[in-house]
Amino acid sequence: MNLLLIDDDNDLARLLNRYFQRFGWELRHASAPSIAYAQLKQSQPDAIILDVMLPEEDGFSVCRKLRHDYTTPIIMLTARGEVTDRIVGLEIGADDYLPKPFEPRELAARIQSITRRHASTEKPVPLMYFRDLEINLTTQEVLVAGRPLTLTTSEFRLLQLFASAPGKVFSRDEIMNSLKGTEVELFSRAIDITVSRLRQKMKTKSKREFIKTVWGAGYRFVGEAL
Template sequence: MNRILLIDDDENLGPPLATYFQRFEIQLVHATRPSAGLAQLRAGGFDAAILDVMLPEMDGFELCRTIRKDSDIPIIMLTARGEVMDRIVGLEIGADDYLPKPFEPRELVARIQTVLRRLKPNGNGHAAVLSAAPTLKFEGLEIDTARRSVLRQGEAIELTGTEYELLAMLAREPGRVFSRDDILNQLRGHEADLYTRAVDIVVSRLRRKLEPLDCIKTLRNAGYSLALRREAE
């Protein structure tokens, strides 16, 4: 059973959500303060986190930045009033998804299931067999698709689930130009009003982490491609 941590200061939100999540074999743990939530995350055992933006002690954006210093756990932000800037900032600082309040519990479950599928690509809750997926090797870049790990010039780099899925998508067909719609169908598939901006933000985050490699090319009005030469097996 997957364990999800909700950090939201609304004490009345956690219990009904936890009961609802049990229908989908998901255990929801509720922390009402960021300090308590951080302590629980550092203790381990969680598969994803849900962060409200409006919190005591620190807001959800600062909390997301703090978590990202030590962890690539999938993060879903609950954005206040569905503000566009809240969603954009959340993506820029490393959140994997966002959901405006008020929300339907079933939609939140669907978002959780989506980020968990990115983490566990074989869909059965266990790591993929190492021999089932090859290592993709390029000049200066190595992607182990079984372990979901990435080496940049021999150095391991940490990517969020969304960043990894984008890189793997481009790397499986180097040179192919993927449109923003192609990428969003793979990574997100909703929030049409933010389609272009959401993709650009994730690409920008990934580019920064891959520096000094210049491997993601932008083709104006077309999309993105991986511009690295595949190494011979």
């Protein structure tokens, strides 16, 4: 497995590099965002480990830029760990969140979890067509009114869940079970954050809605199958 660590802590980079070697993982280290951007143009890692506190620009800004161009799973690190930071990280597209200090084995476990989830969405299956919406479950590509979307792993899995049963009301418990192992396990509010984030990305010029809130019950997908 190839990983990219974006963190200006050289000691942490050496520690993680030694630890990951026992799994046969390769860790590249970028001590600043500009270095990371250059490395990403050369090759894509299986996952990105991104610190919040960085030189040049903060990790939230970096995450936004990365999510605009890549679907690579992102785990954010922070020395603070406040709930507000977690919410911001999830809203801008991080797949998981780990406060410092942490045990390397916990980070390794989370990396294995998010990369498995990411790989599971790539199984060859037919395209799903709806009015103004096309979902390719093989390539994880989504088009809304012909416009390509960049979704996180959790956002794509949520859309896949909804689209699998148009009209069905999914409770928060059902959504949580479906996304088990992702950031929704941190707090139930993350479900609403992920749905809201997905809705925002799926907005069309005609203001068509694909996901509606059923107050007191959950959410349902209202796309028109073709």
